[in-house]
Each structure stands twice: as structure tokens, then as C-alpha cells.
Amino acid sequence: MRYILLDQVTTLKKGELLKGIKVFPLTHEAFRDSVNYRPVVPPALLIEAMAQAGGVLLSASFGEEPSGLVFAKIEDVEFFTTVWPGDRLFIDAQVLEPSENATKLKSTIVCDGKPVAHMSYFLAKRTLDPDESNIDYEAFLRSHKTRAAVLGISKLTGGTIDNQSQ
Amino acid sequence: MRYCFIDRVKELALHKSIAVSKAVSYGEPFLEDHFPGAPVLPGAMMVEGAIEAAMWLLRVSKDFLLEDFDVVKVKQAKFSKVVAPGDVLVTTVEVDSKNSNDELTWFRCKGKCDDRKAFSVRFALKSVIMEVLPENKDYFDIVSKRQKVLWSVLTASMKAS
Amino acid sequence: MSMPTNEEIFDKVKDCLINALDVDGEDVVLEASLTEDLEAESIDFVDIVFRMEKAFDIKIPQGELFPQELFSNKDFVQDGKLTAAGIGALGKDFPYLVLPENAENMPVSDLASHYNVDMLVRYINFKLS
Numbered sequence: 001m002r003y004i005l006l007d008q009v010t011t012l013k014k015g016e017l018l019k020g021i022k023v024f025p026l027t028h029e030a031f032r033d034s035v036n037y038r039p040v041v042p043p044a045l046l047i048e049a050m051a052q053a054g055g056v057l058l059s060a061s062f063g064e065e066p067s068g069l070v071f072a073k074i075e076d077v078e079f080f081t082t083v084w085p086g087d088r089l090f091i092d093a094q095v096l097e098p099s100e101n102a103t104k105l106k107s108t109i110v111c112d113g114k115p116v117a118h119m120s121y122f123l124a125k126r127t128l129d130p131d132e133s134n135i136d137y138e139a140f141l142r143s144h145k146t147r148a149a150v151l152g153i154s155k156l157t158g159g160t161i162d163n164q165s166q
Numbered sequence: 167m168r169y170c171f172i173d174r175v176k177e178l179a180l181h182k183s184i185a186v187s188k189a190v191s192y193g194e195p196f197l198e199d200h201f202p203g204a205p206v207l208p209g210a211m212m213v214e215g216a217i218e219a220a221m222w223l224l225r226v227s228k229d230f231l232l233e234d235f236d237v238v239k240v241k242q243a244k245f246s247k248v249v250a251p252g253d254v255l256v257t258t259v260e261v262d263s264k265n266s267n268d269e270l271t272w273f274r275c276k277g278k279c280d281d282r283k284a285f286s287v288r289f290a291l292k293s294v295i296m297e298v299l300p301e302n303k304d305y306f307d308i309v310s311k312r313q314k315v316l317w318s319v320l321t322a323s324m325k326a327s
Numbered sequence: 328m329s330m331p332t333n334e335e336i337f338d339k340v341k342d343c344l345i346n347a348l349d350v351d352g353e354d355v356v357l358e359a360s361l362t363e364d365l366e367a368e369s370i371d372f373v374d375i376v377f378r379m380e381k382a383f384d385i386k387i388p389q390g391e392l393f394p395q396e397l398f399s400n401k402d403f404v405q406d407g408k409l410t411a412a413g414i415g416a417l418g419k420d421f422p423y424l425v426l427p428e429n430a431e432n433m434p435v436s437d438l439a440s441h442y443n444v445d446m447l448v449r450y451i452n453f454k455l456s
Binding site for chain 2: 043
């Protein structure tokens, strides 16, 4: 199971707001041999998707060296409806309280114009030491570049990009 | 990869509490992206394990009634300690309260790794009773069987001791 | 804005803690230790600071409310305990803190559990005056 839970970034305002898209095809592992009667996306994955939207927003807002970002605390999550195979989710992440160490954010998910979930949470910076013995720092940096390219944000130079497909 | 974030049930008190463990190992597919070069168990997957444990507690306590559970709310999840390959996360889930018609259940949960606190969280599950139509009966039978099979695997070591 | 009373300050601080720590109001008493009784962790301190800044319309610079940086200063902490210089610095820069009697013999990590609700109220009084 891959653990990147954003497929596209459509809007990015550094330090403020990110809008992105995540789809859940039937190929996702969660749908296979599920012990739930309804093939719904496990809510913990929606939590992660919302957190990753915030994480991409923050790491795109940092300088050259990407810091690790740690999911420090979830204040509150509310789920309004379930997500099914084939659903296309529109995920927003917004910075609520910027700070040096831990930032408070809010993310929302909307599908077919209806609210799916929202979450308020804290992401903390984890300064990665290139010399730390059990970390492959090169691999980490490389993956950052790849992910930024695939999500469509590596062309960001100024403050905002808008890749809205419509 | 089997989408299952608990390995075994360690303790069970029907209608009250359940304790489970999850071992984290380097080969697990989701670690590849979390993070590349620095694998750690994602906080959201610690919550996933707690949710799965709570669902099993309800399922078994209600004798595998044909119902699903929706996660309605999650509150105050705090992630204190990194859980890395080689670690075993032991999570205890307890029923906090139920609403009057038993439909909504609040749980509180704590996860420890080598006796040090790794995370804590509270969440609420809502019961969704399944309506089985004749044309879907085979499908429901298969899922029911899957539940019982996985429950046997999760409790195998509990029975053996 | 006129100086709020101690009771008004306590009520607002209590609200901040109830929301940041997801605890019952009745657990938030002046003597309650943030870490021991209310189970606050380092990430919670960030949330508490945010909420108190909003509630009292003040700015709380990093390290002013919870003196973490002081504890990493080698002149102030040796062998995991506060030195006389450290105790002096705490008394001078953080007048709202109340150190326990045997502070010089207590491991620094134990001092953190000594931080209680009353100290937050005293901090706000100190800040607003």
C-alpha cells in the first residue's frame, strides 16, 4: 500500500492554503477482503489525506531544505459521510496559527459538493539531521523532489500557483 | 498487503475493553512512503489500529450481528513517541459511554511501546445495521465468514496460551 | 482595558485548558499539575499558548511561559539538576513561577510536573500588569 494520499495539487498559496485532489479507485488495498459489509474507505486514511494536504502546504512553504513534518496532535475530526470506490475527493488545507515549531491547521474534504470530513490538527517540524544514523537523508530529499514534481508544485517559484483543471 | 493494522488480540472484556498489539517491520509497504529513508508507523495508522480494535470489540460483543460501524468523531489524538521497525505497539481500547439506544459508542484509547506512551485518542463509532436483500445474501455470507476467519487468526495466540 | 480580576483570569485560563487538553472543568483546579493531573504533553503547550494569546489578547514569546530554553543552558542545569545560578535566573526572569522548597536537589524533569494551573494564572497577572 503506497502512503501518498494526494494525487494532485490545484492551488497553493504558500503559508496559507492548499487545494488538492485524491481519488480512491477499487484497486486500493482497503477494499480487498474487507471485513466491513460496505466497501467504504477507512476513515483513518481520510485523516491521513487531510494531514498530508497540510504537510505538503507547509513543506512547500519552507525554504530549500525540507524539514520532516510530524503529525503531533489531532484536536478534532468530524465525519459526515462515507467515501466509496471511485469517489473523487477535493481536499483543502489551511493554516490557522503559524508558528516556529508547531503549526495549527484545518483541512476539509468535499465530494460531489457535499462535506465529507473536516479536521483541526497540529503538525510539528522535525529537524532532520543528515548524520542521524538510521536515516537515509538522500532518499528523503529525493522523494521530496519527486513528490513535488508529480503533484504539480515544483514549478512554484512565486507565492501562488493555480492549476485548476476546470 | 492485507489492510489490517493489528496483529493479535491480547485481552478482551466483552462490552468493556480490548487490548491488541501491532508489530512494525521494515518490509511493510506503507513504510516506503512514510518516510523514505526514515520509516515510522504513521500516527493515523495507530488510530486505524485503535478503530479496528474497537470495531472487533463491538462485533464480538454483539455476536457478529450484521452491522457496520461508521467513525463519526475523533478527538484529541496525541502522538508522543515514534514507533519504528522492530517495535511492537500495544493498544488498549475502553468503552467510555454509549448513547441511550446503543447506537453511538465513545471509546478512549492508549497505545504504549515498551511501556512508554506512544499515543492516545478518543473516538465515537456509530452502528449501521445492514439490510440483507435476497439477491445480496451470498455477498453478506462471504463477508461474515471473512470476519470470523480473521477473528480466529487474531485470537489464535490468545487461545493457545 | 481594565485589569481583570483573579477570578476572571482563572475562568479564561480554565477554558483554554478544557479545550486544549480535552479535560473536565472540575479537574481544572489551581493546584492541578499540567503534566501529572491534566496529562498535558509538549504539543499541548503549543495549543495552550495559542489559546491564551487569543483569550487575553497578548503575545507570548517562545520560552516566556514555559522556560524550556533555560533548562538546556549548561550554567543553569548540571547533572540534570538546577544550579544556584539556574534557580536565580528562574526567580528573576520568571517571577510568576513558584519553585518547590528543595528545587536545587530535584531532577529538572520532575520540576516540569510542578508547573500547575495557578502558575498560568500568575503568569497572566504578571503579563497584564
